[in-house]
Amino acid sequence: MMKKLILLTLLVAIAATSVYSQQQEPKREFRGAWVHTVGNQKYREMTTDQMKQHFSDLLDEFEKTKINAVIFQVRPQADAFYTNSIEPWSRFITGKQGAAPSPIWDPLQFMVEECHKRGMELHAWFNPYRVTSNDKEVLCNEHLYYKKPHLFVKYGKQIYFDPGEPESREHTVKVIADVVKRYDIDAVHFDDYFYPYKIAEKGRIVDFPDDKSFAQYGTKDGFNQQTRNDWRRNNVNVLIEELNKTIKEIKPWVKFGISPFGVWRNVSSDPTGSKTNAGCENYDDLYADIKLWVEKRWIDYNVPQLYFDIGHPAADYETLIKWWSENNYGENLYIGQDISKTVKVKSREKEGEFVNQLPQKMQLVRSNKNVHGNVWWSGYSIPRNADGFTDSLKNTYQTKIALMPKYKHIDTVKPDVVQNLKTVKKNTDDYLTWITSNTDDVMQKAAYYCIYIVENNKEDISDKSPIAIIENTEFKIQKNGTYAVTALDKLQNESIPVYITVNK
Secondary structure, three states: OHHHHHHHHHHHHHHHHHHHHOOOOOOEOEEEEEEOOOOOHHHHHOOHHHHHHHHHHHHHHHHHOOOOEEEEEEEOOOOEOOOOOOOOEOHHHHOOOOOOOOOOOOHHHHHHHHHHHOOOEEEEEEOOOEOOOOOOOOOOOOOHHHHOHHHEEEEOOEEEEOOOOHHHHHHHHHHHHHHHHHOOOOEEEEOOOOOOOOEEEOOEEEOOOOHHHHHHHHHHHOOOHHHHHHHHHHHHHHHHHHHHHHHHHHOOOOEEEEOOEOOOOEOOOOOOOEOOOOOOOHHHHHOOOHHHHHHOOOOOEEOOEOOOOOOOOOOOHHHHHHHHHHOOOOOEEOEEEEHHHHHOOEEEOOOOEEEOOHHHHHHHHHOOOOOOEEEEEOHHHOOOOHHHHHHHHHHHHOOOOOEOOOOOOOOOOOOOOOEEEEEEEEOOEEEEEEEOOOOOOHHHOOOEEEEEEEOOOOOOOOOOOOOEEEOOOEEEOOOOEEEEEEEEOOOOOEOOOEEEEEOO
């Protein structure tokens, strides 16, 4: 009987994948991968050249699976994966906080350049409040913790910036503004860590130790003990609003995205919440009112972490994706997906069935017009082809290149068309070459170019996927045919195509 159940389930999964593979892939879709650095002990054992090769190999694998955005953690613990920082070098590079790699190199600059070479975006991922992960970590002598200890608190075994201290917020904004100014990043990214997840001791929840800052700032602003949680939420709200404003003042095209825990509020806490019964809620436990940030357009994209099964008794994936799609106020919505929890074949003891939920989850994402893509956790699973996941992307779900979704509230103006498109011969190879129009409007300058193979010089490419997205103004011709070339600006608005027919 069990063998029959297994066979039946496999046949259903194969059928679902087959039907799915016949659907057209969207031309625009966010396909992100998180690359975390916190806790990565292997880096400290690598030389500079080995780390560069490691990241290059990782990006090559992403390119093969048509990933178009890399979310790279550059500030895991009030430290830095880049040079000349306001904060010390991260311990996760050399094993010792403040110690620079030797020979010196800049991981963030390297990742920006390597991603852009491959037509990918680089989203710089920061943690706003965490300083340590345990009580055994030693902060370097130059750390702000020793210069301004009043900005920090210890909660459990970890040290955090106190979000109630205005100077903590100012420091974080300063750190991120420095990166936005100095690096050609495409976005600033936060994950789900705001006020820390609550901890318990001896069966009781330990309250976050912010009595001092609340007494100094909270009561002055009209909050009291009954509204202390509102004060905490306001502290995070102010950071989010200020940071978005700062980013846009420096570079209007740089997006600000957040990936919150998957539940805003349960319906038992708020009638407008999701029909879930999760043990943690953004609003009540992490003091992160993600719904407000989206509504106010303080962020440009939202990536709720839906690391749950379809049919999860407390937090059903299907219920949550529907709730977020209905409560995202028309903004860009991507779904945070846990690779291993989604594709790992596992047994449900109650039902006695074997399940791979990738086909159903991808169907729910792509059939919902308010959802615009996925971010995969963790990106390190992709080269390992965890449980066949990478093969599924390559062969079924991400077989073609996708442009970024449009950011309609930032800019939708198309850049100018490319000019002087022609063929030239270099040695024995033929190339397409073109020039781009000059403009003083940085928002409309060409950042990339799309190459298409088309049937004729009248083909509509509005729903067609390019064969390449490149930075350079030349493309090596592989075969005869008609080509179309378009320009993309920083937000991947696309110009009108220019066509050329090649007969080598």
